[in-house]
Amino acid sequence: MSWVWRGFRPVLESVLAGLIGLGVGALIMRAWGYHPWPAYVALFKESFGSGYGLASALANATPLILTALTFAVGARAGLFVIGAEGMMYMGAMAAVALSLLRFPSGFHAFLALFCAAAAGILWGLIPAMLRAYRGVHEVISTIMFNWLSHFLSFYLVANILVDPIRAEKTLSIAKTSRLPLLLRGTDLSLGIVVAAGLALVFYVFLWHTVAGYEVRAAGANPHAARYGGVSPQKTVLLVFALGGIAAGLAGAVEVMGRPPTYAVYSGLTNLSGFGFDGIGVAMIGRIHPLGIIPAAIFYGGLQAGARLMQMEAGVPFEMVRAVQGVIVLALALPELTRIFRVLLRGWRLRGERA
Amino acid sequence: MKRLGLVVVLVAFLALPVLAGRVALILDVGGRGDLSFNDMGFKGTEEACAAFGWEMVEIQSATSADYLPNIRNAARSGKFDLIICVGFLLADALNEVAAEFPNQRFAIIDAVVNQPNVLSIVFEEQEGSALVGALAGMLAAEYGYPYVGVVLGIEIPVLYHFEGGYRFGIDWGLKKYAEVTGKTANVGLLWVYTGTFSDIAKGKAAAEAQLEQGAVAVYNVAGPLGIGILEAVAAKLAKENREAGPPFMIGVDANQDWMGDGNKVVASMMKRVDVGCYTAIKMVHEGTFKGGVLSLGLKNKGVAISRYQDLLDFIDFGIKAGAITEADRERIIENWKKMRASIPEWIWKAVDELEAKILSGEIVVPKPETREEMLAVRAKYPLTR
Numbered sequence: 001m002s003w004v005w006r007g008f009r010p011v012l013e014s015v016l017a018g019l020i021g022l023g024v025g026a027l028i029m030r031a032w033g034y035h036p037w038p039a040y041v042a043l044f045k046e047s048f049g050s051g052y053g054l055a056s057a058l059a060n061a062t063p064l065i066l067t068a069l070t071f072a073v074g075a076r077a078g079l080f081v082i083g084a085e086g087m088m089y090m091g092a093m094a095a096v097a098l099s100l101l102r103f104p105s106g107f108h109a110f111l112a113l114f115c116a117a118a119a120g121i122l123w124g125l126i127p128a129m130l131r132a133y134r135g136v137h138e139v140i141s142t143i144m145f146n147w148l149s150h151f152l153s154f155y156l157v158a159n160i161l162v163d164p165i166r167a168e169k170t171l172s173i174a175k176t177s178r179l180p181l182l183l184r185g186t187d188l189s190l191g192i193v194v195a196a197g198l199a200l201v202f203y204v205f206l207w208h209t210v211a212g213y214e215v216r217a218a219g220a221n222p223h224a225a226r227y228g229g230v231s232p233q234k235t236v237l238l239v240f241a242l243g244g245i246a247a248g249l250a251g252a253v254e255v256m257g258r259p260p261t262y263a264v265y266s267g268l269t270n271l272s273g274f275g276f277d278g279i280g281v282a283m284i285g286r287i288h289p290l291g292i293i294p295a296a297i298f299y300g301g302l303q304a305g306a307r308l309m310q311m312e313a314g315v316p317f318e319m320v321r322a323v324q325g326v327i328v329l330a331l332a333l334p335e336l337t338r339i340f341r342v343l344l345r346g347w348r349l350r351g352e353r354a
Numbered sequence: 355m356k357r358l359g360l361v362v363v364l365v366a367f368l369a370l371p372v373l374a375g376r377v378a379l380i381l382d383v384g385g386r387g388d389l390s391f392n393d394m395g396f397k398g399t400e401e402a403c404a405a406f407g408w409e410m411v412e413i414q415s416a417t418s419a420d421y422l423p424n425i426r427n428a429a430r431s432g433k434f435d436l437i438i439c440v441g442f443l444l445a446d447a448l449n450e451v452a453a454e455f456p457n458q459r460f461a462i463i464d465a466v467v468n469q470p471n472v473l474s475i476v477f478e479e480q481e482g483s484a485l486v487g488a489l490a491g492m493l494a495a496e497y498g499y500p501y502v503g504v505v506l507g508i509e510i511p512v513l514y515h516f517e518g519g520y521r522f523g524i525d526w527g528l529k530k531y532a533e534v535t536g537k538t539a540n541v542g543l544l545w546v547y548t549g550t551f552s553d554i555a556k557g558k559a560a561a562e563a564q565l566e567q568g569a570v571a572v573y574n575v576a577g578p579l580g581i582g583i584l585e586a587v588a589a590k591l592a593k594e595n596r597e598a599g600p601p602f603m604i605g606v607d608a609n610q611d612w613m614g615d616g617n618k619v620v621a622s623m624m625k626r627v628d629v630g631c632y633t634a635i636k637m638v639h640e641g642t643f644k645g646g647v648l649s650l651g652l653k654n655k656g657v658a659i660s661r662y663q664d665l666l667d668f669i670d671f672g673i674k675a676g677a678i679t680e681a682d683r684e685r686i687i688e689n690w691k692k693m694r695a696s697i698p699e700w701i702w703k704a705v706d707e708l709e710a711k712i713l714s715g716e717i718v719v720p721k722p723e724t725r726e727e728m729l730a731v732r733a734k735y736p737l738t739r
Contacts, residue, residue: 311431314411
């Protein structure tokens with residue numbers, strides 16, 4: 001029976017947390033004079049109550065699954081990789097750059113995804129090496145690299161990859177390199193298959209391979225893992241590489257699979273935030289590759305439904321964002337408390353040794 | 355008894371407020387609170403709704419990936435008599451959705467979408483820019499400043515209208531100065547495309563550089579960057595221990611004369627997005643709506659140089675937006691009147707003269723649409739010292 005409880009407890013916690021979030025969100029709306037009921041009806045009816053809404057939720061979930069994987073695989077190894085945002089920009093830039101070349105359809109898209117994954121790995125290489133060989137904390141280095149990537153991408157969008165007749169965006173992805181839409185008249189592309197597939201691969205890797213076991217061991221207890229012969233350097237490099245692949249692909253599937261423009265806008269307005277939202281999604285999904293998929297779909301559904309809260313229930317945009325934030329925060333709480341407990345234990349251990 | 359029931363139903367029906375129509379206003383990521391483009395769209399829509407008994411639903415976009423779903427959701431709901439997209443960034447998405455929903459009426463501001471159910475509202479920015487250009491040129495000549503300035507956003511074709519008109523206007527103003535005073539002034543143009551419509555710090559830095567070289571006025575052609583430009587103008591004035599310009603900023607889109615206490619923005623090239631939204635709703639309301647391009651210029655009050663009545667209107671706008679308070683009203687009006695009166699009368703007369711000549715068709719302001727045409731205008735009016 002205990003294994004059933006072990007499986008169900010996180011689900012139960014998440015559902016409870018979600019209900020609390022909805023309740024607090026309703027109170028906030030009430031306090032500002034909006035009606036929570038029609039707002040929530042709009043939020044959920046549209047996002048999960050119709051085929052079109054569900055397609056929107058899945059489309060929004062696509063990049064989030066991938067950036068959440070970046071954080072999750074890092075967290076499993078005991079690392080706080082905040083760098084998905086920067087890696088994601090690089091992946092998007094690589095996908096756009098590949099459109100400057102000519103290749104047959106299909107192969108072109110495959111090559112673009114491959115290069116985007118490579119770009120993600122490369123962008124994570126320096127923080128990974130700094131961590132592995134110099135002990136530089138990955139939170140600091142990856143945040144700095146996010147900004148480097150942000151401004152490098154700004155430059156690339158405005159100068160190198162810019163559309164010569166429409167300076168507000170990059171060149172659009174070549175037709176041969178676009179991910180086909182799964183449903184016409186929606187935003188849902190083949191990218192969701194790439195994202196869910198990679199989540200499955202990460203799950204198999206982490207729980208059914210020796211290398212994956214070593215990663216989790218390093219996260220659970222670094223001292224014991226090292227004693228057991230696990231190289232901490234190798235683990236860090238491996239985890240960053242995997243995270244780079246996922247985040248690089250996130251940027252690529254977003255520009256290659258999102259109609260109508262298939263390009264990066266100046267100011268990165270169609271990309272910025274996925275990396276950070278991914279951290280929230282990873283928390284909601286209990287940093288488990290398979291938990292991340294429903295978490296991302298839920299999060300994507302919130303985004304899709306939020307668009308309708310404005311239209312159907314007349315709740316202003318800022319209020320929608322606030323309510324969304326409260327729900328996500330509540331859902332992330334169980335995992336956040338667990339992480340803080342682990343951190344606290346680590347500090348105590350260190351304190352005892354000193 | 356039956357008849358009584360019928361009467362009751364009829365009376366109840368008549369007593370209900372009649373909703374004449376519904377409009378969805380879809381904004382890009384810039385969103386509300388810019389005191390300019392987007393807020394103007396909201397203002398015009400709100401006014402039209404009040405005038406015609408319509409209801410408005412406002413939809414903001416969190417990221418540019420929201421454009422397509424937001425427009426599509428509004429069209430799918432089938433409850434809007436008109437969907438207005440504010441800004442050229444929404445053009446691609448609208449082009450797609452307009453084809454999917456051929457019976458839905460759409461309007462877009464600042465872009466042309468070639469679909470039979472879309473009213474594309476564009477502006478003759480070059481006409482208004484010529485007026486403020488002439489003003490700036492004459493100010494520089496009159497006050498002995500070596501330059502006039504302009505800070506632009508991203509280099510897109512719409513901005514060529516502004517630059518082209520401004521160049522033409524400066525040139526016209528300098529000729530006018532020579533005609534009136536019999537002296538020639540050596541005035542050049544400082545211009546820069548900052549590549550952004552959001553980085554206020556860049557606007558400030560660009561304006562600082564131009565003011566340092568002696569620009570009498572900096573024309574804001576970059577929306578929110580005007581906040582930075584105004585900061586630079588205020589800092590320059592503070593350094594010289596003065597409150598009122600010169601140097602000045604020239605406002606854009608909305609009437610920005612009230613900003614900076616009423617004496618730092620000499621005039622604004624108003625691009626009346628509000629008139630555009632109002633007109634689109636009016637056309638639907640009166641049954642005259644049809645797809646195509648509607649061009650708003652000086653003639654139909656789509657663009658204009660700011661005057662006293664505009665100042666009063668937009669002080670209300672600023673108070674409503676919370677940027678200034680009621681207590682500031684009188685002071686701003688006084689400052690503005692004093693500032694405008696300090697500029698020689700012949701300059702304002704000359705601006706009026708240029709406006710009349712553009713309206714009568716005697717003068718046609720160049721309207722560059724492509725890079726090649728822009729380069730040709732730059733070559734014709736190089737404005738170097």
